[in-house]
Amino acid sequence: MPQFDMIIISPDSPQAQNAEAHTAGKPLREGGGSETYRCGACKTKLLVNVAHHDAHGAVVKCGKCGKINAEPHHH
Numbered sequence: 586m587p588q589f590d591m592i593i594i595s596p597d598s599p600q601a602q603n604a605e606a607h608t609a610g611k612p613l614r615e616g617g618g619s620e621t622y623r624c625g626a627c628k629t630k631l632l633v634n635v636a637h638h639d640a641h642g643a644v645v646k647c648g649k650c651g652k653i654n655a656e657p658h659h660h
């Protein structure tokens with residue numbers, strides 16, 4: 586199962602304004618695929634076993650460290 590570290594972006598960037606809030610202790614989204622995405626700063630799992638299209642364009646505010654994570658755009 587592939588696992589990816591997301592990219593930390595600036596809270597001031599336009600992308601960050603659409604961030605979804607993750608809650609520490611459980612993934613923001615889980616299931617539907619085989620890709621796991623971790624916070625690029627603290628390695629908390631934000632999206633677990635999701636399909637690639639579910640992660641595409643995702644912007645997530647980590648509930649543990651508060652950093653804004655964007656999808657790393659691998660293909």
Ligand SMILES: [Zn+2]
Nearest residue numbers: 624627647650
């Ligand atoms: Zn984090």
